[in-house]
Amino acid sequence: MPCTRRLVPCLMAIVALTPFSDAGAAKRHLEVADLARLQAVASPACSADGQWVAYTVTTADAEDDTQRTAIWMVNWAGTEHVQATEALPSAGTPRFSPDGHFLSFLGSRGADEKDQLYVIDRRGGEARRLTHVEGDITDYAWSPDGKSVALVIEGSVDRPAGTRAGAAAPKPIVIDTWRFKDDRRGYVTAADRSRIYLLDVATGAVRPLATDGHFDEATPAWSPDGQSLAFTSDHGPDPDDPGTTVLYVVDPKGSGAPRRVAHYYQPNRLRVLWTPDGRRLLYTVGLEPRLDAYKYDQLAVVDVASGKSAPLAPSLQRQVSAPVMAANGESVAVLIEDDGSQVPATIRLANGRVERRVSGKLSATAQCGGGGHLAVLASGDYETAEVNALEGTRLRRLTGHNDELLGELELGSVEDISFKSADGTEIHGMVVKPPGYEPGRRYPAILWIHGGPVGQDEHALAFEGYSPEFERQWFAAHGYVAIAINYRGGSGRGPALQQAIVADWGRLEVEDLLAGVAYTVATGLADPARLGIGGWSYGGILTDYTIASDSRFRAAVSGAGSGNQISMLGTDEYVLAYSHELGMPWQDADTWLKVSYPFFHADRIRTPTLFMGGDRDFNVPIAGSEQMYQLLKVQGVPTELVVYPGQHHVFDRPSFYRDKMVRFIDWFDRYLKPAP
Numbered sequence: 001m002p003c004t005r006r007l008v009p010c011l012m013a014i015v016a017l018t019p020f021s022d023a024g025a026a027k028r029h030l031e032v033a034d035l036a037r038l039q040a041v042a043s044p045a046c047s048a049d050g051q052w053v054a055y056t057v058t059t060a061d062a063e064d065d066t067q068r069t070a071i072w073m074v075n076w077a078g079t080e081h082v083q084a085t086e087a088l089p090s091a092g093t094p095r096f097s098p099d100g101h102f103l104s105f106l107g108s109r110g111a112d113e114k115d116q117l118y119v120i121d122r123r124g125g126e127a128r129r130l131t132h133v134e135g136d137i138t139d140y141a142w143s144p145d146g147k148s149v150a151l152v153i154e155g156s157v158d159r160p161a162g163t164r165a166g167a168a169a170p171k172p173i174v175i176d177t178w179r180f181k182d183d184r185r186g187y188v189t190a191a192d193r194s195r196i197y198l199l200d201v202a203t204g205a206v207r208p209l210a211t212d213g214h215f216d217e218a219t220p221a222w223s224p225d226g227q228s229l230a231f232t233s234d235h236g237p238d239p240d241d242p243g244t245t246v247l248y249v250v251d252p253k254g255s256g257a258p259r260r261v262a263h264y265y266q267p268n269r270l271r272v273l274w275t276p277d278g279r280r281l282l283y284t285v286g287l288e289p290r291l292d293a294y295k296y297d298q299l300a301v302v303d304v305a306s307g308k309s310a311p312l313a314p315s316l317q318r319q320v321s322a323p324v325m326a327a328n329g330e331s332v333a334v335l336i337e338d339d340g341s342q343v344p345a346t347i348r349l350a351n352g353r354v355e356r357r358v359s360g361k362l363s364a365t366a367q368c369g370g371g372g373h374l375a376v377l378a379s380g381d382y383e384t385a386e387v388n389a390l391e392g393t394r395l396r397r398l399t400g401h402n403d404e405l406l407g408e409l410e411l412g413s414v415e416d417i418s419f420k421s422a423d424g425t426e427i428h429g430m431v432v433k434p435p436g437y438e439p440g441r442r443y444p445a446i447l448w449i450h451g452g453p454v455g456q457d458e459h460a461l462a463f464e465g466y467s468p469e470f471e472r473q474w475f476a477a478h479g480y481v482a483i484a485i486n487y488r489g490g491s492g493r494g495p496a497l498q499q500a501i502v503a504d505w506g507r508l509e510v511e512d513l514l515a516g517v518a519y520t521v522a523t524g525l526a527d528p529a530r531l532g533i534g535g536w537s538y539g540g541i542l543t544d545y546t547i548a549s550d551s552r553f554r555a556a557v558s559g560a561g562s563g564n565q566i567s568m569l570g571t572d573e574y575v576l577a578y579s580h581e582l583g584m585p586w587q588d589a590d591t592w593l594k595v596s597y598p599f600f601h602a603d604r605i606r607t608p609t610l611f612m613g614g615d616r617d618f619n620v621p622i623a624g625s626e627q628m629y630q631l632l633k634v635q636g637v638p639t640e641l642v643v644y645p646g647q648h649h650v651f652d653r654p655s656f657y658r659d660k661m662v663r664f665i666d667w668f669d670r671y672l673k674p675a676p
Contacts, residue, residue, distance in 0.1 A: 027410035029435055030477035034409070035658050036060045038463050039401040041377065041385050043366065047096040050371025051076050052122075054094035054103055055387055057401055059087060060654035067652055071105050073122075074387060076373055078398040085127070090115055093139065096370075098146045104130075106137055117149065117199070131199060133206065136185075138194060141220045148252065149199040150220035150229060151206070154185070155192050181573045183619040183649045196220050196231055198252060210254050221272040221281075227251070228304075230272050230281055231258075243289035243576055247272065247281065249304060262309050265289070267297040268454075269321055275349070276329040279304060282312065284323070289580040294454055294499050296491055299323060299332065299347065313352040317494040320347075324369040333357075333374055335364045339428060339492050340416065341459050344376055344390055357393055363460030363469075379460045381414040382406070410435040412476030414459065419519040421488075422511040428493070429485040429516050430457060431525060432472040444672040445481040445526035447517055447553075448472055449535030449542050453489035453509070454498060468539065471664070478665050479673070480532070481525050485516035487542075503581055505565075505595040506545035513546055528552070530672040533607075534664070536560050537620055537649065544598035544628055547607040555671035556609040557664055560617055560649055562624025563598030563631075571621050602631035608638035610667040612660060614647030640667075 040058040047053075053076070058069045068087035071094050074080065084103055085091060091107040092115075103122055106115040115137050120127040131137065135155035142149055173187045180188050196209045196217045209217070215235040222229055229252045232245050245266045248258035267286035274281055281304060284297045296319035302309035312332075320334040321342075329349070336345045336356070342364045344357040358364075365385065366377040378395060379385040384402045388395035412432040421427050434443060450457045450468045463470035472482035486492060487509040489501040501508050513533075520526040532555045535543050540561025547556050548563070562568055566585060569578050585592045593600060609632060611625035622643060629641040642663060644656045651657045 027435075028408060030409055030411070030474060032658055032662055034405060035661060036062060036654060037405050038384070040463070041387065041399060041401055043092060043094060044368045044375050044377050044387050045094045045096060046368035046370035046373065046375055047100045048098055048370050049100060050369070050373030052096070052100075053368065053375045053387055053398065054084070054096065054105075055377070055399070056092055056094065057087075061087070062654070065653055065655050067654060071103065072399075073103070074398045076389060076398075078389070078396070081399070084120060084122075089113075095140070095142060098142055098144055102146075104140075104142070104149075106140070117151070130201065130204065131206065132204070139218065139220070140199075141222060143222050143252070144224060144226040147201055149201060150222070150231075150252070151197045151199055152194050152218055152220065153197055154194045179573065179575055181571075181618040183573060183617060186616075186618070190214075194218055196229075207254075209250055209252070210257055219270045219272045221274060222252075223249075223274050223278045224276055225278055228278070230261075230274065232270050232272060232283070234266070235260075243292060243580065245270065245286075247283055247302065249281075261304055261307050262300070262302045264300065264309075266292075268295040268319075269297060271321075271323055273323055273325045273332065275325065276327065282323060282325070282332060284320070285311070289576060291499060291502065292580060293574070293577040294489070294495070294502065295319075296337075296454070296495055296498060297321060299334070301349065311352075312349070313347050313354055315352070316347075316354050319491055320345075322365075322367045324367055324374065326369075327372055333367065333369060335367060335376075337456065337492050340430065340456060340486065341492075344374070357390060358395060359393070361459035362395075363458040363462065365462075379462060381459050382411050382461060384461045384463065411461075411473055412482070413437065417516070417519060419515055421508075421515045425488065425497075425512070427485060427487065427512045427515060429483065430459075431484070431520060432476045432482040433525070434476045434479050434481065440524065442524060442527040443479065443481040444530035444532070444668075445483055445517070445520060446475050446532040446534065446668060446672075447483045447485070447513060448475065449513065449533070449539035450484065450486075450490065451535065451537030451539045452491070453487075453501065453505075453538045454491045456486050456490050456492040457484035468535070471661070474661055474664070475668075478669070480668070481520065483516055483520055483526070485513050487512035503591055503595075506542065506549075506597055509542050510546050510549050513542065514550060514552075517552070530554060532556065532668045532672050534558065534610075534668075540620070540625075541598075543609075547605050547609065548598040548601045549604075551604075551606050553607045555668050556607045557612070557667055558609055558625065558628065559612045559660075560614070560620045560622075560625070561611070561628070562620055563596065563602065563628045564600075564624070565595045566592050567599075567627065568621070568624060571623060573618050599627065599631070602628065603635065605632060605635075605637060608667075608671055610640050610642070610663065612642045612644070612663070614644045614649065614651065616646060617649045619649035 043056045045054045054073045061068045069091040070087040071085045073082040094105045102119045104119045108115050117131040118127045135153040139152040194216045197206050215233045217233045219232045235246045247262040250258040265286045267284040271284045285300045286295045299312040319337040322335045324333040331346045346355045362380045364376050364378040374390040376388045387399045460469045475482040521528045531553050533553045534557030536559035540558040543558040544563040611629045613622040613625045632639040
């Protein structure tokens with residue numbers, strides 16, 4: 001059947017994706033034009049037999065200045081690469097039907113249309129739309145027999161159009177929930193709660209599970225025999241006071257109310273897995289609400305019949321993600337965050353023993369399994385994220401969407417560093433040297449701070465959203481030594497260092513950052529007279545803290561940051577962390593003043609600072625940058641404020657992303673490099 005230019009054509013021709021290699025070609029530095037060529041690979045999903053892996057590829061569309069995403073497939077041998085759909089305004093969450101005949105995904109025709117569930121026959125034909133709902137479908141799961149699909153839908157299935165901000169005929173938004181903001185969703189009301197529905201694939205009928213609909217529901221997981229459906233909910237005394245999660249099991253046929261099997265603190269990423277025998281459930285567990293901002297997810301297991309639960313690997317002091325159950329039920333594959341890397345590992349269900357699968361420095365961020373195979377999305381210091389086959393203790397590349405571009409580039413060398421902070425605590429980080437680095441020469445240096453605070457600078461070349469790893473290479477390509485410090489409050493080295501800054505933001509982090517800069521100066525890498533600092537999100541916040549505490553930096557970039565945390569309460573989306581960690585302002589005004597140090601000590605700032613942010617950012621609202629800009633402006637400190645219209649915390653307009661990257665360099669060059 002010939003392909004057509006409809007929403008999704010028939011399976012497109014097999015495309016060769018061979019790594020680019022030209023040993024004789026001269027390498028060049030990263031340039032602004034390269035930003036439009038980058039392809040973001042994400043969301044791997046394996047077929048049940050493990051012979052195919054589906055994934056998404058997102059690219060920049062220069063014609064309409066948007067991002068577009070296509071669904072791709074690769075076979076396990078890595079010899080066949082199939083673009084299953086054309087690049088769409090929205091496409092994601094690919095899944096194979098249980099029999100492997102169909103590939104499903106969430107997608108839409110236009111940027112303003114809600115995602116619907118589509119399926120495409122892998123043997124040929126055009127995509128078929130399975131849903132016609134008004135709510136937002138955020139997740140889904142096929143039943144084992146392929147006759148039903150559990151849908152997670154935010155808002156009502158048949159909710160009238162025009163009831164949310166930005167619709168064609170907007171109506172007033174009546175706020176009636178405690179947490180009423182979400183960076184991508186916008187304002188959130190009780191009508192926007194997510195609920196699980198069952199789709200009959202044959203008829204298209206959609207019906208809700210036997211729940212009351214007053215609580216958020218997520219992560220549907222079918223039992224192996226299809227007779228039960230597990231899901232999570234914030235069902236508690238008050239749905240507006242989150243922080244805990246309840247795990248339920250329900251008969252999907254509708255007989256009987258959901259049965260509660262576990263109650264636990266909410267993790268960062270909700271995941272639920274059945275063991276192959278259908279007797280136990282594995283699920284991710286978080287920390288108490290007071291430590292909501294410092295989560296490190298762990299796995300627990302519960303017996304479905306008795307409700308008896310226990311942590312799976314209590315001695316593992318590292319965050320886990322992306323669990324995949326082994327077909328024999330004896331182990332679960334996970335990704336473990338560890339000291340600048342994320343690595344594949346296996347946890348034995350019988351004794352909780354953890355076995356690291358791959359050595360070396362890498363960042364594995366997603367994985368899937370099927371037929372005894374495991375596919376891992378991984379990147380490294382000099383490779384962007386690609387799909388890999390995990391075979392024994394090594395990764396075998398299956399895709400290479402950015403190989404041609406990377407084959408043209410000379411990237412900066414990445415080296416680990418370790419040093420003591422002011423109080424003697426050992427801190428780790430890394431430096432990226434400019435391509436062609438000359439030993440003995442001191443370079444202008446930029447301390448580039450990762451967000452979070454929970455997170456880490458990794459051995460990766462990630463470029464989606466705000467990505468400090470890629471931005472460090474961007475600085476190195478323009479002649480700077482880029483410094484990355486995994487400060488206290490971040491993750492990767494256990495909960496003690498992670499929780500060291502609870503209710504004490506800015507103090508220890510700044511000590512660690514300054515100690516890292518001093519180390520690079522002492523080792524002869526950085527020129528002490530040409531130091532810059534910057535970051536995005538919590539990296540922007542820490543930039544504000546640091547320049548209000550120390551005057552050694554000659555230029556700063558504070559992206560999506562804030563200095564007055566008092567003004568953030570009620571305007572951003574972190575009320576849970578504020579209320580449980582800091583308390584209300586009238587309960588502890590001194591703590592609120594302490595964590596708002598940059599705002600109340602802005603008179604100490606002498607560093608020329610560029611402030612940036614999106615005007616729709618509900619994560620760290622642009623007001624945080626506006627306030628700091630204004631305080632520097634009235635003092636005569638050189639400063640600029642760049643507001644990106646229509647952008648959230650993470651930019652999705654390619655031209656704005658490129659503009660941001662160029663402004664980084666222009667600002668630092670202005671103050672850290674001599675005039676030509």
